[in-house]
Amino acid sequence: MELFYAYEVSGKYCRLDAEESAHCVKVLRHREGDEIDVTDGLGTLYHCRLSLDSPKGAEAEILETQSGFGAHPYHLTVGCCPTKNNERFEWFVEKATELGIDRIVPLIGEHSERKVYKTDRARRIALSATKQSLKGRIPEIAEPLSVKDFIFSCHYGQNEDTLCLIAYCFEDPSVPRRSICEVLEKAMDVKGITVLIGPEGDFSPEEAQLALEHGYIPIHLGPSRLRTETAAVTAVEAVYLWSLTL
Amino acid sequence: MELFYAYEVSGKYCRLDAEESAHCVKVLRHREGDEIDVTDGLGTLYHCRLSLDSPKGAEAEILETQSGFGAHPYHLTVGCCPTKNNERFEWFVEKATELGIDRIVPLIGEHSERKVYKTDRARRIALSATKQSLKGRIPEIAEPLSVKDFIFSCHYGQNEDTLCLIAYCFEDPSVPRRSICEVLEKAMDVKGITVLIGPEGDFSPEEAQLALEHGYIPIHLGPSRLRTETAAVTAVEAVYLWSLTL
Numbered sequence: 001m002e003l004f005y006a007y008e009v010s011g012k013y014c015r016l017d018a019e020e021s022a023h024c025v026k027v028l029r030h031r032e033g034d035e036i037d038v039t040d041g042l043g044t045l046y047h048c049r050l051s052l053d054s055p056k057g058a059e060a061e062i063l064e065t066q067s068g069f070g071a072h073p074y075h076l077t078v079g080c081c082p083t084k085n086n087e088r089f090e091w092f093v094e095k096a097t098e099l100g101i102d103r104i105v106p107l108i109g110e111h112s113e114r115k116v117y118k119t120d121r122a123r124r125i126a127l128s129a130t131k132q133s134l135k136g137r138i139p140e141i142a143e144p145l146s147v148k149d150f151i152f153s154c155h156y157g158q159n160e161d162t163l164c165l166i167a168y169c170f171e172d173p174s175v176p177r178r179s180i181c182e183v184l185e186k187a188m189d190v191k192g193i194t195v196l197i198g199p200e201g202d203f204s205p206e207e208a209q210l211a212l213e214h215g216y217i218p219i220h221l222g223p224s225r226l227r228t229e230t231a232a233v234t235a236v237e238a239v240y241l242w243s244l245t246l
Numbered sequence: 247m248e249l250f251y252a253y254e255v256s257g258k259y260c261r262l263d264a265e266e267s268a269h270c271v272k273v274l275r276h277r278e279g280d281e282i283d284v285t286d287g288l289g290t291l292y293h294c295r296l297s298l299d300s301p302k303g304a305e306a307e308i309l310e311t312q313s314g315f316g317a318h319p320y321h322l323t324v325g326c327c328p329t330k331n332n333e334r335f336e337w338f339v340e341k342a343t344e345l346g347i348d349r350i351v352p353l354i355g356e357h358s359e360r361k362v363y364k365t366d367r368a369r370r371i372a373l374s375a376t377k378q379s380l381k382g383r384i385p386e387i388a389e390p391l392s393v394k395d396f397i398f399s400c401h402y403g404q405n406e407d408t409l410c411l412i413a414y415c416f417e418d419p420s421v422p423r424r425s426i427c428e429v430l431e432k433a434m435d436v437k438g439i440t441v442l443i444g445p446e447g448d449f450s451p452e453e454a455q456l457a458l459e460h461g462y463i464p465i466h467l468g469p470s471r472l473r474t475e476t477a478a479v480t481a482v483e484a485v486y487l488w489s490l491t492l
Contacts, residue, residue: 245431
Protein backbone atom coordinates (compact mmCIF):
# COMPACT_ATOMS: atom_id res chain seq x y z
CA MET A 1 0.00 0.00 0.00
CA GLU A 2 1.27 3.46 -1.01
CA LEU A 3 0.08 6.49 0.92
CA PHE A 4 0.04 10.04 -0.44
CA TYR A 5 -0.30 13.22 1.54
CA ALA A 6 -2.90 15.82 0.51
CA TYR A 7 -2.21 19.40 1.54
CA GLU A 8 -5.82 20.21 0.76
CA VAL A 9 -9.07 18.26 0.97
CA SER A 10 -12.18 20.12 -0.15
CA GLY A 11 -15.52 18.67 -1.05
CA LYS A 12 -15.02 15.53 -3.13
CA TYR A 13 -11.35 16.19 -4.00
CA CYS A 14 -7.86 15.76 -2.53
CA ARG A 15 -5.04 17.93 -3.86
CA LEU A 16 -1.40 16.84 -3.72
CA ASP A 17 1.46 19.35 -3.56
CA ALA A 18 4.25 19.46 -6.16
CA GLU A 19 6.47 16.93 -4.35
CA GLU A 20 3.69 14.38 -3.79
CA SER A 21 2.34 14.91 -7.32
CA ALA A 22 5.77 14.29 -8.86
CA HIS A 23 6.16 11.12 -6.76
CA CYS A 24 2.67 9.91 -7.73
CA VAL A 25 2.74 10.76 -11.44
CA LYS A 26 6.43 10.85 -12.46
CA VAL A 27 7.96 8.20 -10.19
CA LEU A 28 5.06 5.77 -9.72
CA ARG A 29 3.53 6.67 -13.11
CA HIS A 30 -0.06 6.79 -11.86
CA ARG A 31 -2.50 7.98 -14.49
CA GLU A 32 -6.00 9.43 -14.52
CA GLY A 33 -8.45 6.76 -13.33
CA ASP A 34 -5.93 4.93 -11.09
CA GLU A 35 -7.10 4.35 -7.52
CA ILE A 36 -4.77 5.76 -4.85
CA ASP A 37 -4.82 6.19 -1.07
CA VAL A 38 -4.43 9.66 0.36
CA THR A 39 -4.22 11.00 3.91
CA ASP A 40 -4.90 14.51 5.10
CA GLY A 41 -2.27 14.09 7.82
CA LEU A 42 -5.00 14.64 10.42
CA GLY A 43 -6.04 11.02 10.80
CA THR A 44 -8.35 10.44 7.82
CA LEU A 45 -7.63 8.07 4.95
CA TYR A 46 -9.23 8.79 1.58
CA HIS A 47 -9.46 6.09 -1.04
CA CYS A 48 -9.50 8.07 -4.27
CA ARG A 49 -9.49 7.93 -8.03
CA LEU A 50 -6.84 10.10 -9.69
CA SER A 51 -8.76 12.73 -11.68
CA LEU A 52 -5.86 14.99 -12.71
CA ASP A 53 -2.46 13.36 -13.26
CA SER A 54 -0.43 16.56 -13.34
CA PRO A 55 3.10 16.06 -11.97
CA LYS A 56 2.94 19.62 -10.58
CA GLY A 57 -0.46 19.45 -8.90
CA ALA A 58 -2.38 16.17 -9.00
CA GLU A 59 -6.01 15.88 -7.92
CA ALA A 60 -7.99 12.82 -6.86
CA GLU A 61 -11.70 12.25 -6.40
CA ILE A 62 -12.68 10.78 -3.02
CA LEU A 63 -14.41 7.39 -3.28
CA GLU A 64 -14.25 6.27 0.37
CA THR A 65 -13.36 7.91 3.68
CA GLN A 66 -11.89 6.18 6.75
CA SER A 67 -11.27 8.18 9.90
CA GLY A 68 -8.77 7.26 12.64
CA PHE A 69 -6.59 5.40 10.14
CA GLY A 70 -3.52 3.86 11.87
CA ALA A 71 -4.49 5.57 15.14
CA HIS A 72 -3.16 4.48 18.55
CA PRO A 73 -5.21 4.20 21.77
CA TYR A 74 -3.42 6.98 23.68
CA HIS A 75 -2.39 10.61 23.27
CA LEU A 76 1.37 10.97 23.75
CA THR A 77 3.40 14.16 23.97
CA VAL A 78 7.17 13.96 24.42
CA GLY A 79 9.09 17.08 25.36
CA CYS A 80 12.74 16.33 24.62
CA CYS A 81 15.88 18.44 24.43
CA PRO A 82 17.43 18.01 20.96
CA THR A 83 20.85 16.37 20.90
CA LYS A 84 24.02 18.16 19.83
CA ASN A 85 24.04 15.82 16.84
CA ASN A 86 20.86 16.63 14.87
CA GLU A 87 20.66 13.17 13.28
CA ARG A 88 20.15 11.54 16.67
CA PHE A 89 17.11 13.66 17.45
CA GLU A 90 15.75 13.19 13.91
CA TRP A 91 16.15 9.44 14.36
CA PHE A 92 13.99 9.70 17.51
CA VAL A 93 11.37 11.63 15.49
CA GLU A 94 11.30 8.87 12.85
CA LYS A 95 11.06 6.00 15.35
CA ALA A 96 8.48 7.73 17.56
CA THR A 97 6.35 8.38 14.45
CA GLU A 98 6.56 4.73 13.37
CA LEU A 99 5.52 3.52 16.84
CA GLY A 100 2.85 6.13 17.48
CA ILE A 101 3.18 9.62 18.96
CA ASP A 102 1.02 12.74 18.75
CA ARG A 103 3.25 15.66 19.64
CA ILE A 104 6.99 16.21 19.88
CA VAL A 105 8.19 19.41 21.52
CA PRO A 106 11.91 20.26 21.14
CA LEU A 107 12.98 21.73 24.46
CA ILE A 108 15.83 24.05 25.37
CA GLY A 109 17.03 23.27 28.88
CA GLU A 110 19.33 25.28 31.11
CA HIS A 111 21.98 22.60 30.54
CA SER A 112 21.28 22.20 26.79
CA GLU A 113 24.28 22.57 24.52
CA ARG A 114 21.85 23.18 21.67
CA LYS A 115 20.08 26.48 22.30
CA VAL A 116 18.45 26.73 18.85
CA TYR A 117 16.48 24.12 16.93
CA LYS A 118 15.01 24.37 13.43
CA THR A 119 11.96 22.14 13.00
CA ASP A 120 11.75 21.91 9.19
CA ARG A 121 13.86 18.75 8.75
CA ALA A 122 12.11 16.98 11.65
CA ARG A 123 8.73 17.81 10.08
CA ARG A 124 9.78 16.30 6.74
CA ILE A 125 10.99 13.19 8.57
CA ALA A 126 7.70 12.93 10.50
CA LEU A 127 5.74 13.18 7.23
CA SER A 128 7.75 10.49 5.44
CA ALA A 129 7.68 8.18 8.49
CA THR A 130 3.90 8.68 8.74
CA LYS A 131 3.45 7.62 5.11
CA GLN A 132 5.96 4.77 5.39
CA SER A 133 4.31 3.34 8.51
CA LEU A 134 0.82 3.81 7.02
CA LYS A 135 -0.63 6.17 9.58
CA GLY A 136 -3.27 8.77 8.88
CA ARG A 137 -2.04 11.39 11.31
CA ILE A 138 1.27 13.24 11.15
CA PRO A 139 2.62 13.95 14.65
CA GLU A 140 2.95 17.62 15.44
CA ILE A 141 6.53 18.88 15.70
CA ALA A 142 6.05 21.98 17.82
CA GLU A 143 8.26 25.05 17.80
CA PRO A 144 10.99 24.86 20.47
CA LEU A 145 10.18 25.94 24.03
CA SER A 146 12.30 26.36 27.14
CA VAL A 147 11.85 23.49 29.61
CA LYS A 148 10.21 25.86 32.07
CA ASP A 149 7.77 27.32 29.50
CA PHE A 150 6.87 23.76 28.47
CA ILE A 151 6.08 22.86 32.10
CA PHE A 152 3.97 26.01 32.49
CA SER A 153 2.12 25.26 29.24
CA CYS A 154 1.63 21.54 29.87
CA HIS A 155 1.21 20.11 33.34
CA TYR A 156 -0.86 17.81 35.53
CA GLY A 157 -4.51 18.73 36.11
CA GLN A 158 -4.67 20.76 32.91
CA ASN A 159 -6.29 17.97 30.92
CA GLU A 160 -8.25 15.23 32.61
CA ASP A 161 -6.70 11.76 32.52
CA THR A 162 -3.30 13.12 31.51
CA LEU A 163 -0.27 11.62 33.20
CA CYS A 164 2.83 13.86 33.31
CA LEU A 165 6.16 12.08 33.74
CA ILE A 166 9.72 13.34 34.09
CA ALA A 167 12.79 11.14 33.58
CA TYR A 168 15.35 12.61 35.95
CA CYS A 169 17.74 11.24 38.55
CA PHE A 170 16.73 13.14 41.67
CA GLU A 171 19.53 13.40 44.25
CA ASP A 172 16.96 14.02 46.97
CA PRO A 173 16.13 10.58 48.50
CA SER A 174 12.72 11.92 49.53
CA VAL A 175 11.79 11.86 45.82
CA PRO A 176 11.24 8.17 45.02
CA ARG A 177 11.35 7.15 41.37
CA ARG A 178 9.42 4.22 39.93
CA SER A 179 10.00 2.74 36.49
CA ILE A 180 7.83 4.15 33.69
CA CYS A 181 6.28 0.66 33.32
CA GLU A 182 5.20 0.56 36.97
CA VAL A 183 3.65 4.04 36.77
CA LEU A 184 1.77 3.19 33.54
CA GLU A 185 0.53 -0.16 34.93
CA LYS A 186 -0.85 1.41 38.09
CA ALA A 187 -2.45 4.40 36.38
CA MET A 188 -6.22 4.27 35.92
CA ASP A 189 -8.10 5.38 32.78
CA VAL A 190 -5.14 7.22 31.33
CA LYS A 191 -5.81 8.77 27.94
CA GLY A 192 -3.03 11.30 27.70
CA ILE A 193 0.64 10.91 28.62
CA THR A 194 3.31 13.62 28.65
CA VAL A 195 6.95 12.67 29.11
CA LEU A 196 9.86 15.06 29.77
CA ILE A 197 13.32 13.94 28.59
CA GLY A 198 16.30 16.12 29.46
CA PRO A 199 19.40 17.15 27.52
CA GLU A 200 22.78 15.38 27.56
CA GLY A 201 23.61 17.53 30.61
CA ASP A 202 20.26 16.55 32.24
CA PHE A 203 17.71 19.00 33.66
CA SER A 204 18.83 21.66 36.10
CA PRO A 205 17.65 21.03 39.68
CA GLU A 206 15.38 24.10 39.30
CA GLU A 207 13.75 22.67 36.15
CA ALA A 208 13.21 19.30 37.87
CA GLN A 209 11.78 21.00 40.98
CA LEU A 210 9.41 23.09 38.83
CA ALA A 211 8.18 19.89 37.14
CA LEU A 212 7.47 18.30 40.53
CA GLU A 213 5.58 21.41 41.63
CA HIS A 214 3.43 21.06 38.50
CA GLY A 215 2.48 17.45 39.17
CA TYR A 216 5.10 15.64 37.10
CA ILE A 217 5.76 12.12 38.39
CA PRO A 218 9.47 11.23 38.65
CA ILE A 219 10.26 8.07 36.67
CA HIS A 220 13.31 6.10 35.63
CA LEU A 221 13.85 4.19 32.39
CA GLY A 222 15.74 1.29 33.91
CA PRO A 223 19.35 0.71 34.96
CA SER A 224 20.99 1.28 31.58
CA ARG A 225 22.71 4.57 30.89
CA LEU A 226 20.86 5.71 27.76
CA ARG A 227 21.67 8.50 25.34
CA THR A 228 19.05 11.28 25.19
CA GLU A 229 17.46 9.98 21.97
CA THR A 230 17.49 6.40 23.27
CA ALA A 231 15.77 7.51 26.47
CA ALA A 232 13.13 9.34 24.42
CA VAL A 233 12.49 6.29 22.22
CA THR A 234 12.40 4.04 25.30
CA ALA A 235 9.65 6.23 26.77
CA VAL A 236 7.65 5.96 23.51
CA GLU A 237 8.25 2.18 23.41
CA ALA A 238 7.09 1.84 27.03
CA VAL A 239 3.80 3.61 26.21
CA TYR A 240 3.38 1.69 22.92
CA LEU A 241 4.04 -1.71 24.55
CA TRP A 242 1.89 -0.82 27.56
CA SER A 243 -1.00 -0.04 25.18
CA LEU A 244 -0.78 -3.63 23.85
CA THR A 245 -1.73 -4.89 27.30
CA LEU A 246 -4.87 -2.71 27.60
CA MET B 247 33.07 8.04 34.34
CA GLU B 248 35.26 7.13 31.36
CA LEU B 249 35.64 3.47 30.42
CA PHE B 250 38.59 2.03 28.49
CA TYR B 251 38.74 -1.31 26.75
CA ALA B 252 41.66 -3.66 27.44
CA TYR B 253 42.49 -6.16 24.72
CA GLU B 254 44.60 -8.04 27.25
CA VAL B 255 44.34 -8.58 31.01
CA SER B 256 47.09 -10.70 32.54
CA GLY B 257 48.03 -10.95 36.17
CA LYS B 258 47.93 -7.51 37.74
CA TYR B 259 47.92 -5.53 34.48
CA CYS B 260 45.50 -4.36 31.77
CA ARG B 261 46.88 -3.50 28.33
CA LEU B 262 45.18 -1.04 26.00
CA ASP B 263 45.52 -1.24 22.21
CA ALA B 264 46.86 1.65 20.11
CA GLU B 265 43.45 3.29 19.63
CA GLU B 266 42.48 3.13 23.30
CA SER B 267 45.98 4.19 24.39
CA ALA B 268 45.91 7.24 22.10
CA HIS B 269 42.47 8.20 23.44
CA CYS B 270 43.60 7.74 27.05
CA VAL B 271 47.03 9.41 26.80
CA LYS B 272 46.83 11.85 23.85
CA VAL B 273 43.18 12.95 23.95
CA LEU B 274 42.39 12.73 27.67
CA ARG B 275 46.02 13.38 28.69
CA HIS B 276 46.11 10.74 31.41
CA ARG B 277 49.56 10.29 32.91
CA GLU B 278 51.35 7.61 34.91
CA GLY B 279 49.73 7.35 38.34
CA ASP B 280 46.24 8.47 37.18
CA GLU B 281 43.41 6.14 38.17
CA ILE B 282 41.30 4.87 35.24
CA ASP B 283 38.50 2.34 34.71
CA VAL B 284 39.03 -0.48 32.26
CA THR B 285 36.81 -3.30 31.03
CA ASP B 286 37.86 -6.57 29.44
CA GLY B 287 34.68 -6.55 27.33
CA LEU B 288 33.66 -9.82 29.00
CA GLY B 289 31.80 -8.28 31.93
CA THR B 290 34.55 -7.35 34.37
CA LEU B 291 35.45 -3.80 35.41
CA TYR B 292 38.99 -3.09 36.56
CA HIS B 293 39.75 0.03 38.55
CA CYS B 294 43.41 0.67 37.69
CA ARG B 295 46.35 2.99 38.09
CA LEU B 296 48.05 3.94 34.81
CA SER B 297 51.55 2.49 35.01
CA LEU B 298 52.74 3.14 31.42
CA ASP B 299 51.35 6.24 29.66
CA SER B 300 52.47 5.30 26.16
CA PRO B 301 50.07 6.59 23.47
CA LYS B 302 50.85 3.45 21.42
CA GLY B 303 50.40 0.84 24.16
CA ALA B 304 49.36 1.99 27.62
CA GLU B 305 49.36 -0.32 30.63
CA ALA B 306 47.52 -0.02 33.91
CA GLU B 307 47.91 -1.83 37.24
CA ILE B 308 44.72 -3.39 38.59
CA LEU B 309 43.67 -1.99 41.98
CA GLU B 310 40.11 -3.35 42.19
CA THR B 311 38.03 -5.88 40.25
CA GLN B 312 34.25 -5.84 39.80
CA SER B 313 32.55 -8.64 37.87
CA GLY B 314 29.15 -8.39 36.16
CA PHE B 315 29.58 -4.65 35.67
CA GLY B 316 26.51 -3.13 33.94
CA ALA B 317 25.02 -6.61 33.45
CA HIS B 318 21.33 -7.21 32.72
CA PRO B 319 19.17 -9.97 34.28
CA TYR B 320 18.53 -11.90 31.05
CA HIS B 321 20.42 -13.42 28.14
CA LEU B 322 19.14 -12.01 24.86
CA THR B 323 20.01 -13.11 21.33
CA VAL B 324 18.46 -11.31 18.36
CA GLY B 325 18.77 -12.84 14.92
CA CYS B 326 17.94 -10.07 12.47
CA CYS B 327 18.26 -9.68 8.71
CA PRO B 328 20.41 -6.59 8.00
CA THR B 329 18.65 -3.77 6.19
CA LYS B 330 19.52 -2.66 2.66
CA ASN B 331 20.75 0.57 4.25
CA ASN B 332 23.65 -0.44 6.52
CA GLU B 333 23.24 2.57 8.80
CA ARG B 334 19.81 1.39 9.90
CA PHE B 335 21.14 -1.97 11.06
CA GLU B 336 24.14 -0.32 12.74
CA TRP B 337 21.74 1.99 14.53
CA PHE B 338 19.94 -1.10 15.87
CA VAL B 339 23.30 -2.49 17.06
CA GLU B 340 24.04 0.74 18.94
CA LYS B 341 20.63 0.98 20.60
CA ALA B 342 20.46 -2.71 21.49
CA THR B 343 23.90 -2.41 23.10
CA GLU B 344 22.86 0.63 25.15
CA LEU B 345 19.73 -1.16 26.38
CA GLY B 346 21.32 -4.55 26.98
CA ILE B 347 21.82 -7.45 24.58
CA ASP B 348 24.20 -10.40 24.52
CA ARG B 349 24.34 -11.60 20.94
CA ILE B 350 23.34 -10.18 17.57
CA VAL B 351 23.33 -12.53 14.61
CA PRO B 352 23.00 -10.94 11.14
CA LEU B 353 20.77 -13.26 9.14
CA ILE B 354 20.40 -13.79 5.41
CA GLY B 355 16.82 -14.71 4.60
CA GLU B 356 15.39 -16.12 1.38
CA HIS B 357 13.72 -12.73 0.84
CA SER B 358 16.75 -10.66 1.94
CA GLU B 359 17.92 -8.04 -0.51
CA ARG B 360 21.24 -8.00 1.35
CA LYS B 361 22.92 -11.37 0.81
CA VAL B 362 26.31 -10.36 2.28
CA TYR B 363 27.09 -8.59 5.56
CA LYS B 364 30.48 -7.47 6.88
CA THR B 365 30.55 -7.38 10.68
CA ASP B 366 33.58 -5.12 11.30
CA ARG B 367 31.70 -1.79 11.47
CA ALA B 368 28.95 -3.26 13.67
CA ARG B 369 31.62 -4.60 16.05
CA ARG B 370 33.24 -1.17 16.36
CA ILE B 371 29.81 0.36 17.05
CA ALA B 372 29.06 -2.30 19.69
CA LEU B 373 32.39 -1.56 21.42
CA SER B 374 31.89 2.21 21.50
CA ALA B 375 28.24 1.87 22.64
CA THR B 376 29.39 -0.53 25.39
CA LYS B 377 31.91 2.02 26.67
CA GLN B 378 29.49 4.94 26.26
CA SER B 379 26.71 3.17 28.18
CA LEU B 380 29.16 1.96 30.86
CA LYS B 381 28.72 -1.76 30.44
CA GLY B 382 31.37 -4.35 31.13
CA ARG B 383 30.42 -6.78 28.40
CA ILE B 384 30.54 -6.15 24.65
CA PRO B 385 27.70 -7.95 22.86
CA GLU B 386 28.83 -10.55 20.39
CA ILE B 387 28.24 -9.65 16.74
CA ALA B 388 28.25 -13.10 15.16
CA GLU B 389 29.21 -13.89 11.58
CA PRO B 390 26.16 -13.93 9.25
CA LEU B 391 24.07 -17.09 8.99
CA SER B 392 21.17 -18.07 6.78
CA VAL B 393 17.83 -17.94 8.61
CA LYS B 394 17.53 -21.72 8.35
CA ASP B 395 21.05 -22.38 9.71
CA PHE B 396 20.30 -20.00 12.58
CA ILE B 397 17.15 -21.95 13.46
CA PHE B 398 19.05 -25.25 13.29
CA SER B 399 21.84 -23.83 15.49
CA CYS B 400 19.57 -22.11 18.00
CA HIS B 401 16.11 -23.43 18.89
CA TYR B 402 13.77 -24.31 21.71
CA GLY B 403 14.81 -27.09 24.09
CA GLN B 404 18.48 -26.63 23.30
CA ASN B 405 19.14 -24.53 26.39
CA GLU B 406 16.93 -24.79 29.46
CA ASP B 407 14.77 -21.75 30.21
CA THR B 408 15.31 -20.27 26.75
CA LEU B 409 12.30 -18.76 25.03
CA CYS B 410 12.47 -18.65 21.20
CA LEU B 411 10.26 -16.06 19.50
CA ILE B 412 9.60 -15.23 15.86
CA ALA B 413 8.00 -11.98 14.71
CA TYR B 414 6.11 -12.96 11.57
CA CYS B 415 2.64 -12.37 10.21
CA PHE B 416 1.37 -15.91 9.68
CA GLU B 417 -1.37 -16.12 7.06
CA ASP B 418 -2.53 -19.41 8.55
CA PRO B 419 -5.29 -18.56 11.08
CA SER B 420 -4.48 -21.77 12.97
CA VAL B 421 -1.25 -20.07 14.08
CA PRO B 422 -2.34 -17.56 16.73
CA ARG B 423 0.08 -14.74 17.54
CA ARG B 424 0.29 -13.04 20.91
CA SER B 425 2.14 -9.80 21.61
CA ILE B 426 5.74 -10.17 22.76
CA CYS B 427 4.70 -8.56 26.08
CA GLU B 428 2.00 -11.18 26.72
CA VAL B 429 4.39 -14.04 25.97
CA LEU B 430 7.11 -12.61 28.23
CA GLU B 431 4.64 -11.93 31.08
CA LYS B 432 3.26 -15.46 31.02
CA ALA B 433 6.64 -17.17 30.72
CA MET B 434 8.04 -18.77 33.89
CA ASP B 435 11.68 -18.59 35.02
CA VAL B 436 12.95 -17.40 31.68
CA LYS B 437 16.69 -16.76 31.60
CA GLY B 438 17.38 -16.77 27.90
CA ILE B 439 15.38 -15.19 25.08
CA THR B 440 15.99 -15.54 21.35
CA VAL B 441 14.08 -13.34 18.89
CA LEU B 442 13.95 -13.73 15.12
CA ILE B 443 13.34 -10.57 13.06
CA GLY B 444 12.91 -10.93 9.31
CA PRO B 445 14.11 -8.86 6.35
CA GLU B 446 12.22 -6.03 4.65
CA GLY B 447 10.61 -8.74 2.46
CA ASP B 448 9.73 -10.77 5.61
CA PHE B 449 10.57 -14.46 6.13
CA SER B 450 9.64 -16.99 3.47
CA PRO B 451 6.76 -19.28 4.51
CA GLU B 452 9.29 -22.15 4.60
CA GLU B 453 11.56 -20.26 7.01
CA ALA B 454 8.60 -19.43 9.26
CA GLN B 455 7.38 -23.02 9.17
CA LEU B 456 10.86 -24.30 10.06
CA ALA B 457 10.93 -21.93 13.05
CA LEU B 458 7.58 -23.27 14.27
CA GLU B 459 8.83 -26.83 13.90
CA HIS B 460 11.79 -25.89 16.11
CA GLY B 461 9.68 -24.50 18.92
CA TYR B 462 9.67 -20.80 18.02
CA ILE B 463 6.62 -19.00 19.43
CA PRO B 464 4.90 -16.69 16.92
CA ILE B 465 4.66 -13.15 18.28
CA HIS B 466 3.62 -9.72 17.04
CA LEU B 467 5.09 -6.36 17.98
CA GLY B 468 1.84 -4.44 18.01
CA PRO B 469 -0.35 -2.83 15.34
CA SER B 470 2.22 -0.38 13.97
CA ARG B 471 3.97 -1.16 10.72
CA LEU B 472 7.62 -1.03 11.81
CA ARG B 473 10.78 -0.97 9.74
CA THR B 474 13.08 -3.98 10.25
CA GLU B 475 15.47 -2.11 12.55
CA THR B 476 12.58 -0.58 14.51
CA ALA B 477 11.05 -4.04 14.98
CA ALA B 478 14.41 -5.34 16.23
CA VAL B 479 14.82 -2.46 18.70
CA THR B 480 11.19 -2.88 19.82
CA ALA B 481 11.90 -6.53 20.66
CA VAL B 482 14.96 -5.49 22.70
CA GLU B 483 12.93 -2.74 24.41
CA ALA B 484 10.16 -5.23 25.25
CA VAL B 485 12.67 -7.54 26.96
CA TYR B 486 14.47 -4.64 28.68
CA LEU B 487 11.22 -3.10 29.99
CA TRP B 488 9.86 -6.52 30.97
CA SER B 489 13.01 -7.11 33.05
CA LEU B 490 12.19 -3.96 35.07
CA THR B 491 9.02 -5.68 36.31
CA LEU B 492 10.80 -8.83 37.55
